Amino acid sequence: MKFNNRNVHLGSNVHIGKNVRIGDNTTIYDNVIVGDNSIIANDCVIGEPQHAYYSQEDYTNPETVIGADSFIRSHAIIYAGCTFGKGLNTGHRITVREGAVFGTNCLISTLVDIQGNATFGNYCRLYSNVHICEFSKLGNHVFVYPYTIFTNDSRPPSNNYVGPTVGDYTIIAVHSVLLPGVNIGSNCLIGANSVVSRDVPGFSFAVGSPAKVTRDIREIGSKEKEGSQYPWMYNFERGMPWQGVGFDAWSKQQINSNAS
Amino acid sequence: MKFNNRNVHLGSNVHIGKNVRIGDNTTIYDNVIVGDNSIIANDCVIGEPQHAYYSQEDYTNPETVIGADSFIRSHAIIYAGCTFGKGLNTGHRITVREGAVFGTNCLISTLVDIQGNATFGNYCRLYSNVHICEFSKLGNHVFVYPYTIFTNDSRPPSNNYVGPTVGDYTIIAVHSVLLPGVNIGSNCLIGANSVVSRDVPGFSFAVGSPAKVTRDIREIGSKEKEGSQYPWMYNFERGMPWQGVGFDAWSKQQINSNAS
Amino acid sequence: MKFNNRNVHLGSNVHIGKNVRIGDNTTIYDNVIVGDNSIIANDCVIGEPQHAYYSQEDYTNPETVIGADSFIRSHAIIYAGCTFGKGLNTGHRITVREGAVFGTNCLISTLVDIQGNATFGNYCRLYSNVHICEFSKLGNHVFVYPYTIFTNDSRPPSNNYVGPTVGDYTIIAVHSVLLPGVNIGSNCLIGANSVVSRDVPGFSFAVGSPAKVTRDIREIGSKEKEGSQYPWMYNFERGMPWQGVGFDAWSKQQINSNAS
Incomplete structure (x- = not known):
């Protein structure tokens, strides 16, 4: 049903690995590398030229790397100058601006909006409609649930951007806001609809607006068995x-x- | 201006009813039924193959049903295995994953993201950017206002998903979160920016984070006439x-x- | 890389200014005016026909005006009957319904959803995923940060719509909700995750749900220098x-x- 090679356009110096499938209506711009066994579905844009393309005659598209074994669902827009480790998995209609660097095996769900110039460890999961600002740093195995926003300007509008930092294995529930420069430790859980305005030490459960640490995560019981759910x-x-x-x-x- | 039959692609075993119009650049995959007098506008994807399509050689696309008299605006992505009763009306860029079952005359507005495996009664209205998780159950005439999120995992990440249930005629205002498994009765009103963490009995007005019942809905006055606005x-x-x-x-x- | 004139379709009575570039797969419908030196990138829809197009045989597409020096990124949907002053700048996948009137030099970022019939002054900036309801009025230099929602129905669902009004130079931080009919003065700052339910006088910092005025904005210090950050x-x-x-x-x- 897919992969009819209709309206597929590849730029120059595009390196497509072995056993890669590219969906109809997808455009891959100059200097993109796609790893082996990857699927890029329909209507995707990979290596989207950066803003300078429109004004500089000698513009060269920066290199974009899609790791092996990746699966990019339809209507993705990924800018030139991004790097994704192997095993990337995406929903539909993601937007990733230039300079985003992802580790391996990350999930970027439907409608996620990444402003670029941010780093992500391995096995991060960004669920639907998460918004990541520039200068964010996420560790490994960080899960961010739908409609959560990372912010970087504490006196908007200013020129002083400081992104949030999130430690390994931390979980951020739906509809939360991370204020600029906050540092959330490893193994934390941030409750739904929280506004994190201060640093959160490791192994904390924090919730509210502003978020306050109310418990150690190891005190939160499981729903599936006896004992605690966290870590x-x-x-x-x-x-x-x-x-x-x-x-x-x-x-x-x-x-x-x-x-x- | 539209309906020039440019780049329209229909799969096999697609049943198009009488007096149906299909917009340019729209793809309808295998085993889709479109009822009479429907309009599917430009750049839509109907019957999007499920994940198994990419790995199973003998994959068969499940049946997708779009009821009669439907109007689907541009850039919809509707997965195979969804069923919509007659009179569906959508905004732009909706995403509906497999196994969503809608009654008749529902509205799904711009950017709504439905994760599939959820059921909706008749005359439901999901406004812009609403996010419905798996295993949600909405009754008839439920109105969900923009950026509201239904959630199903109370110990994220876990394997224990329980979606919210919402009764007939209930209204959920903007930017609210329904926590996993909550049961909101019929004829309720949930105020803006609420987090519903406990069951809400019928005819209640609940608001806040966590949402508390503050009044009977019949005590809320109308702005257009004397007396109450609700039901x-x-x-x-x-x-x-x-x-x-x-x-x-x-x-x-x-x-x-x-x-x- | 772009601007190969592939699948570009122009309707009748389309006026394209000097030195305009139009991306591949873009459709411009009838009666659109594009000012000089503008760029409309790939996969855009400009002058999208209004709902009456589908039912009225004698439908005429209302005039749409894109000012000079505009830059519209890919996958925009702009309805017929909108007007933008010069210097419009957009992110990806914006949706603007009919009857939106923008001043000059406005920014509309990725995934912004404008319901139409709203007015905007000059130099407004709507960041990612902002939702503006009908009958909203924004002054000049209003900045609205991600995922903020303007609402207009105080007794949903009703037929009594009153949009919010926001004065010049006011800043609204992320994830906020403006309730119907609120009037926010000039030079205000609304904190993150607020619900504005009452009018806010000029030069106020208001925050919370419901938002309360806690300070004069001139009391908020800068992070970059001595003294206050606001105005x-x-x-x-x-x-x-x-x-x-x-x-x-x-x-x-x-x-x-x-x-x-």
């Missing part, structure tokens, strides 16, 4: 690298492989 | 089945026709 | 008409030119 890595493994082996065993492997 | 069906009829006859007369007809 | 026009000039001359000097010029 969540002991209770959730679908799509995570510890699937089938358990979080502790995987963590030891990581430490050993880093040490060798 | 709203006595004060609003545009596009509703009781238009011209009044809510009580229509209700009696319904009871009689159900009894016969 | 912001003394501390921010990028893209503003006082760039290089200063706000006071520019204001005097304005007064003089209005008087002559």
